[in-house]
Amino acid sequence: xxxxxxxxxxxxxxxxxxxxxxxxxxxxxxxxxxxxxxxxxxxxxxxxxxxxxxxxxxxxxxxxxxxxxxxxxxxxxxxxxxxxxxxxxxxxxxxxxxxxxxxxxxxxxxxxxxxxxxxxxxxxxxxxxxxxxxxxxxxxxxxxxxxxxxxxxxxxxxxxxxxxxxxxxxxxxxxxxxxxxxxxxxxxxxxxxxxxxxxxxxxxxxxxxxxxxxxxxxxxxxxxxxxxxxxxxxxxxxxxxxxxxxxxxxxxxxxxxxxxxxxxxxxx
Numbered sequence: 001x002x003x004x005x006x007x008x009x010x011x012x013x014x015x016x017x018x019x020x021x022x023x024x025x026x027x028x029x030x031x032x033x034x035x036x037x038x039x040x041x042x043x044x045x046x047x048x049x050x051x052x053x054x055x056x057x058x059x060x061x062x063x064x065x066x067x068x069x070x071x072x073x074x075x076x077x078x079x080x081x082x083x084x085x086x087x088x089x090x091x092x093x094x095x096x097x098x099x100x101x102x103x104x105x106x107x108x109x110x111x112x113x114x115x116x117x118x119x120x121x122x123x124x125x126x127x128x129x130x131x132x133x134x135x136x137x138x139x140x141x142x143x144x145x146x147x148x149x150x151x152x153x154x155x156x157x158x159x160x161x162x163x164x165x166x167x168x169x170x171x172x173x174x175x176x177x178x179x180x181x182x183x184x185x186x187x188x189x190x191x192x193x194x195x196x197x198x199x200x201x202x203x204x205x206x207x208x209x210x211x212x213x214x215x216x217x218x219x220x221x222x223x224x225x226x227x228x229x230x231x232x233x234x235x236x237x238x239x240x241x242x243x244x245x246x247x248x249x250x251x252x253x254x255x256x257x258x259x260x261x262x263x264x265x266x267x268x
Contacts, residue, residue, distance in 0.1 A: 007226030010219040014079040017216050022072035029065030032058050034137040053122040054129075071097065075220070082227050091220045098213040105206025109199050116195030120188040127161065131168045142172040145187055156194065158187035
């Protein structure tokens with residue numbers, strides 16, 4: 001179908017967005033399933049109040065990763081094949097995700113103390129299980145916590161329960177210089193302080209993510225309208241049948257003079 005410049009731009013943006021979205025969803029789903037069915041962490045999912053934060057965190061990873069992957073599949077299919085039905089499903093799911101992001105940001109801002117404490121307990125549960133079992137999935141989870149502030153230290157930049165000198169999780173800690181080795185803080189304290197002192201920043205991260213989803217939603221709506229316009233507009237050419245005869249305009253008809261008959265030609 002022939003799309004104009006705006007339609008082509010929205011199509012490219014949606015394809016790139018959904019590829020990145022699918023990678024994020026696949027990573028979250030894979031990590032969640034690994035933690036859920038790993039032999040070292042499977043016992044957490046028995047009824048135990050001491051591991052409740054871990055169970056909730058892993059369940060959120062699995063559900064959110066599956067939803068993100070599903071949204072990306074509909075978005076990529078609709079954009080690549082210019083399918084309005086798939087784009088409609090993609091837009092609905094994206095609107096729901098954006099609403100959830102906004103609601104989660106407001107909830108975290110209003111209950112920042114409680115959220116920080118629960119996340120710190122989740123970290124300590126993962127820490128204790130990694131020290132006990134050494135599961136690779138738990139190592140990845142700890143590395144995500146420890147290196148979340150490698151580029152933006154205002155978010156998280158910490159290590160273990162005693163800082164960079166913690167020998168039990170040294171492999172998962174961020175690389176530090178000589179001075180930072182002694183000053184890098186412990187993660188539970190950093191997590192609690194983050195939600196207590198920088199709650200507006202955390203809410204801003206949620207709202208920023210929701211803004212990206214809304215931008216993709218706008219692109220999906222524009223692309224759907226462009227597809228509808230291209231389908232309803234007449235084709236720029238005329239279909240000709242085998243019996244159609246076209247005559248040049250404003251031209252006099254051509255008159256053919258009959259040939260003379262030569263006498264005696266029939267006798268030959």
